[in-house]
Amino acid sequence: MGSASRKTFLPLDPMTFSNESKAVIDFISDYYENLEKYPVQCTCPETLQDILEDVNNCIIPGLTHWQSPNFFAYFHANASTAGFLGEMLCSGFNVVGFNWISSPAATELESIVLDWMGKMLKLPSSFLFSGTGGGVLHGSTCEAVVCVMAAARDKALKELGGWENITKLVVYASDQTHFTFQKAAKLVGIPPSNSRLIETSFSTGFSLSPENLRFVIEDDIKSGLVPLFLCATIGTTPSGAVDPIAELGKVAMEFKLWLHIDAANAGSGCICPELRHYLDGVELANSISMNPHKWFLTNMDCCCLWIKEPKLLVDSLSTDPEILRNNASKSKAVEDYKDWQIALSRRFRALKLWVVIRRHGLANLMYHIRSDIAMAKRFEALVGEDERFEIVVARKFALVCFRLKPKVEAEDLNCKLVEAINSSGRAFVSHAVLSGIYVIRCAIGTTLTQQHHVDTLWKLIQDKAQSSLM
Numbered sequence: 001m002g003s004a005s006r007k008t009f010l011p012l013d014p015m016t017f018s019n020e021s022k023a024v025i026d027f028i029s030d031y032y033e034n035l036e037k038y039p040v041q042c043t044c045p046e047t048l049q050d051i052l053e054d055v056n057n058c059i060i061p062g063l064t065h066w067q068s069p070n071f072f073a074y075f076h077a078n079a080s081t082a083g084f085l086g087e088m089l090c091s092g093f094n095v096v097g098f099n100w101i102s103s104p105a106a107t108e109l110e111s112i113v114l115d116w117m118g119k120m121l122k123l124p125s126s127f128l129f130s131g132t133g134g135g136v137l138h139g140s141t142c143e144a145v146v147c148v149m150a151a152a153r154d155k156a157l158k159e160l161g162g163w164e165n166i167t168k169l170v171v172y173a174s175d176q177t178h179f180t181f182q183k184a185a186k187l188v189g190i191p192p193s194n195s196r197l198i199e200t201s202f203s204t205g206f207s208l209s210p211e212n213l214r215f216v217i218e219d220d221i222k223s224g225l226v227p228l229f230l231c232a233t234i235g236t237t238p239s240g241a242v243d244p245i246a247e248l249g250k251v252a253m254e255f256k257l258w259l260h261i262d263a264a265n266a267g268s269g270c271i272c273p274e275l276r277h278y279l280d281g282v283e284l285a286n287s288i289s290m291n292p293h294k295w296f297l298t299n300m301d302c303c304c305l306w307i308k309e310p311k312l313l314v315d316s317l318s319t320d321p322e323i324l325r326n327n328a329s330k331s332k333a334v335e336d337y338k339d340w341q342i343a344l345s346r347r348f349r350a351l352k353l354w355v356v357i358r359r360h361g362l363a364n365l366m367y368h369i370r371s372d373i374a375m376a377k378r379f380e381a382l383v384g385e386d387e388r389f390e391i392v393v394a395r396k397f398a399l400v401c402f403r404l405k406p407k408v409e410a411e412d413l414n415c416k417l418v419e420a421i422n423s424s425g426r427a428f429v430s431h432a433v434l435s436g437i438y439v440i441r442c443a444i445g446t447t448l449t450q451q452h453h454v455d456t457l458w459k460l461i462q463d464k465a466q467s468s469l470m
Contacts, residue, residue, distance in 0.1 A: 064428065069448040072457060073430035075237065075265040075294050075399075076445035082359035083299035086352030096345050100334035101326050103348070107335055110137055110350035116357055117292070117304055120271045124283045127306040135306040136313075136340040137349040141264045142180040143342055144289040144305040145231065150188045151307075151316040152229045152258035152286070160226065169228040170194045170220050174208035174243065176236040178262060194225065201435055205394060206241035208232065210251050217255050230257045232285075234278050235266025238432035238441075239392075240399040242266070242278050249284025261288040264303070266397045268295035269369050271362065275397070295398075295445050297368060298356045302349050305340075314339045372398040375454045376444045382458045388465060392434060398444040401432065404465050414438045420464040427457050 010016070066077050097106035114135030115128045125131025138144045149171070157163055166189050173181045175197045185195050196216055200206040217227050230252050232243040245261060252259040261282060267290025269275045282288060287307040292298035307313055318339035328334050338344050360368075376398040383389045383402045392401045406413045418431050418440055430441050444454065 067446060067448060068428070069446055069450065069453040070427040070457065071446045071449075072442045072444060073428045074441075075443055077293055077300055078295060078297055078445055078447040079299045080297035080356065080360070080447060082356045083297055083352060085359075086355035087299050089355070090348045090351050093348060093351070095348050097348060098338040098344050098346055099324055099326070099336035100328050104334075106348045106350065107337060109354055110337065111135075111335060113137075113350045113354050113357070114304060114306065117353065118306055120357075120362060121267065121279065121290075122276055123279075123288070123306060126283065126308050127288065133306060133308045134310040134335070135304060136337055137353070138289075138303040138305055138341060139301040139349075140180075140303050141178065141262060141289055141291060142183060144287075144303055145180055145184040145260065145262070146187050147305070147313060147317060147341060148258070148260050148287045148307065149184050149190075149229055151312040153188050153190070154316040155258075155312055156226065156228050165226070167191055167194070168224065168226045170196060170225045171229040171231070172196045172198065172213060172216065172227070172257070173231040174198050174200050174206075174233070174236070174241075176200050176206050176208075176238050176241055177231055177233055178237050178264070181231050181262075190228075196220075200241070202393070206236065206239045206434060208243045208248060210244060210247040213248065214251055217251070217257075221255075227255045227257050230259050232259065232261050234261060234263035234270070235397055235399070237265075239401050239434055239439075240266070240396050241393070242396060244281070245279065246281025246284065249281045253284060258287070259285045261285050263288060263290040265291065265294045268292065269373070269397050272366050272369055275369075278396075292353055292356070295369065295372075296356065296365065297360065297447065298353050302353055304353075310340070317341065319344075372445045372449075375449065375451055376400055376442075378451065379442055379444065379454050379458060382455075386462065392437060392439045400442045400444075401434070401439045402442070403437070403439050412438070414440055417461070417464055420467065421461060424460065424464070426460055429457075 065071060067079055095103040095106055097103040100107045111129045111134070114137070115130050118128045118135060125133075127133040127135065129135070138147070153166070153169060156169060157165055160168070169190055171181070171185050171190055171194065173196070177197065182192075182195055182197075186192065198208060198212050198216055200208060213230070220227060230248065232245055232248050234242050234245075249259055251257075261279075263270065263279070266278070267288075270279050286309070287305065289303055289305045291303045293300045293302045324338075329336050337346060357365075376395060380391060380395050380400045383391055383400065388404060389402055390405055392403055395401075403414045404417055415431070415438055418429060422428055430443075432439050432441055442457070
């Protein structure tokens with residue numbers, strides 16, 4: 001749908017108000033006049049054919065089509081046949097595996113799949129069930145960050161002597177970190193004034209500077225505050241930046257911060273040996289999360305969380321109501337995943353990820369990642385060949401940040417270009433603002449996207465840019 005011109009947008013136009021109010025009054029009047037013709041209660045089931053017809057006529061026109069090969073906005077939520085089949089099995093069994101005895105196979109498979117995924121990423125054994133750690137499947141990164149931040153909070157408050165010290169706790173991230181970090185901090189009771197979003201810049205490729213982090217931490221300590229939690233990101237949403245995990249890990253250890261790594265989107269890419277170096281230093285972290293539902297062909301929803309000390313998570317989130325007590329849980333020999341998450345109920349997500357890994361195999365999954373990166377490289381090259389445009393920040397994965405060079409820096413040329421591209425209905429892109437500069441984001445990764453879709457997108461952008469400059 002096209003956006004209305006600001007000059008003609010009149011949200012309280014007297015003539016429109018009069019005409020449309022009369023139309024609604026007439027509709028309500030007709031409704032009351034014919035009211036006795038309707039059954040008092042709607043009791044009639046409808047045929048599937050009628051329902052699907054309404055889906056086609058009423059629902060689909062109002063959707064943003066995330067699986068479209070021309071979807072290049074945000075970060076993708078890609079899908080696959082294997083992911084769909086796994087989701088079908090999950091829905092078909094419809095088990096509620098909150099503790100081990102409620103579905104032993106669901107819990108055991110989740111533990112196995114988390115270790116599989118962890119080994120594909122070459123995580124240290126300290127994060128795996130086969131080592132000294134463990135993992136859990138959540139619905140989203142936001143849930144994962146809330147859980148580990150709560151665990152960090154409770155550990156710190158126990159050491160400090162009680163909940164009255166919560167106003168001393170401080171959490172740290174860069175200004176590129178996903179806003180779920182701030183939401184998580186609020187939810188676990190950290191005062192908003194104690195959330196530090198440390199400024200990044202072009203000089204560091206928008207990654208978090210360990211030196212700047214140290215300066216802020218030392219300043220907080222001098223003020224009598226207690227550093228608690230640091231969130232580092234592999235592939236930030238605005239620019240795809242990668243925080244230096246090893247260096248940040250050393251700072252976190254020095255000041256006893258809980259270090260969490262958010263690898264929601266780009267983490268999937270780290271199964272490829274040539275990209276694994278972005279996770280160097282992960283052994284210094286306390287927890288790490290990534291979302292297979294973004295770039296790993298696993299239909300929504302699926303977020304992997306690994307933690308070095310699962311006991312800290314369980315201590316923070318566990319409940320022990322009489323109705324759920326059983327000998328297996330009492331033995332402490334099994335995992336009760338209700339104590340690793342916010343909710344009690346949980347879906348059999350492990351089945352979906354298990355089917356995806358088994359059906360595709362590591363080689364095909366790496367091919368999928370590399371194909372998207374190759375298309376992103378081509379798009380990046382096309383941008384570089386057109387002197388009207390410029391790459392704003394270096395590409396690391398499959399996100400390209402670029403802009404149409406403005407004659408005057410303050411003008412909204414690129415904002416208008418994004419609106420022109422999206423209002424065409426032929427593609428969907430999104431934007432970010434980096435150090436005050438408005439940039440266009442082209443995120444490649446939707447399963448159906450092929451090279452010709454990328455080429456068509458670029459032709460569309462060039463055409464709309466020409467119109468914008470006229």
